[in-house]
Amino acid sequence: MEGLVISMTRVTKYTQGARFLCTDDDCPCSTGFHHIRVHAPGATESATVRNDFSCMMCSSQLKEDVKFRVLGDKQLVELIHVKALDVLRGHEQSSMRYQSVTLFLRDELCNSMRIGRYYRVLGIPAHVHQWPNLTWSVEANSVQPWEPVCDCKVSARFQELLKGTASSPWRFSAIVAHCFGLDVAPLGLYDTLKLSLLLSLVQTRIDEKDTFHNLDLLVVTTDTLILDRLMTYSLSLAYRGIRHQATGEMFACLSRDEHGAGTANIHAGSVLLATGGVCLLGDLSYYRKDKLDSIKSVMETRTLSVFIPGKKYGDGCCTSSVGRCLWPCH
Numbered sequence: 001m002e003g004l005v006i007s008m009t010r011v012t013k014y015t016q017g018a019r020f021l022c023t024d025d026d027c028p029c030s031t032g033f034h035h036i037r038v039h040a041p042g043a044t045e046s047a048t049v050r051n052d053f054s055c056m057m058c059s060s061q062l063k064e065d066v067k068f069r070v071l072g073d074k075q076l077v078e079l080i081h082v083k084a085l086d087v088l089r090g091h092e093q094s095s096m097r098y099q100s101v102t103l104f105l106r107d108e109l110c111n112s113m114r115i116g117r118y119y120r121v122l123g124i125p126a127h128v129h130q131w132p133n134l135t136w137s138v139e140a141n142s143v144q145p146w147e148p149v150c151d152c153k154v155s156a157r158f159q160e161l162l163k164g165t166a167s168s169p170w171r172f173s174a175i176v177a178h179c180f181g182l183d184v185a186p187l188g189l190y191d192t193l194k195l196s197l198l199l200s201l202v203q204t205r206i207d208e209k210d211t212f213h214n215l216d217l218l219v220v221t222t223d224t225l226i227l228d229r230l231m232t233y234s235l236s237l238a239y240r241g242i243r244h245q246a247t248g249e250m251f252a253c254l255s256r257d258e259h260g261a262g263t264a265n266i267h268a269g270s271v272l273l274a275t276g277g278v279c280l281l282g283d284l285s286y287y288r289k290d291k292l293d294s295i296k297s298v299m300e301t302r303t304l305s306v307f308i309p310g311k312k313y314g315d316g317c318c319t320s321s322v323g324r325c326l327w328p329c330h
Helices: 080-089 156-164 171-179 191-203 227-237 289-301
Strands: 002-009 010-022 033-038 062-065 070-080 101-105 118-130 131-144 241-242 252-256 265-267 280-283 303-307 318-320 325-329
Touching: 002 080, 080 241, 156 171, 171 191, 191 227, 227 241, 227 280, 252 280, 252 303
Parallel strands: 101 131, 241 280, 280 325
Antiparallel strands: 002 070, 002 118, 002 265, 010 033, 010 062, 010 070, 070 101, 118 131, 252 265, 303 318
16 A cells, blocks of 8 residues: 555564463473464564463463563554545545554564655555454555656646747746736736745655755735735645644644554644645744744754653654745745
8 A cells, every 4th residue: 555654653662472381380381482472463462472371281371481572673653545635735625534544563664664755565454353442454564665656747838938938047937927826816916926936836855865955935924815825826736735724733743552552653743744845834923932933943954853751651752854845924
């Protein structure tokens, strides 16, 4: 399956294998390696390590020899269908609903995925019955970065315009900026802003190695109506466009993991979901000073650190890259 990572946990431990001994000293299984439990794809921790196993020889209760427990790393990731991002552009919502899928990454696959990135995953689906709930997850076997095929074609009339204005170094960009967004803004207004918006659309990219060529656009005005229309119009043309909602989380939020990992689940906010694309923040006058300071820090470093309270989730801190372009509008 293919999709976008919207949340993940820190790397935690799980039991790859365990040795059990019979509690009856006269039983041959009270020593040696007769009872070995190993992890099966999709299984929970309780399927490998429990205290209700019985001996296959004498039916006595088994106890684990903790000295021989073998531990491995695991990480939980939530994957969502790529078309779910269309809802976050601020368009009229359709009747379609998208359900995220929980992936189990184990051992060498841990830390192979990042929030806000696309991946193609090959895995084993598993139903886990934890009374009274039945959960469905996927045990990942292969994880590869993936990009949706974008069938973008330049129209013939647009190419004719470029050819006809090739003799001038500025005429093509001036005409395009002048005509941009005619359906939402009057002709001849905000041409400089329109050109900047076009540049930001051209410049969005996924290449995380290129971290020094980001275009962040801040507009100061007393009338935000036309600007909001222009930016919303531009958002629909971006490779990936996210409109931040005032009720939503801008960067990241935490919740307790529901699959027994014993750690926090880090959910992506608008900025992380806009990785490689554009995030429209809206009117900055509605944000408190701490949010504005966070925006400034993110724009300077292009990274986001999330502190995980040790008392509640276990010690740790997670760092992730953020969206390439931010569009604050004031």
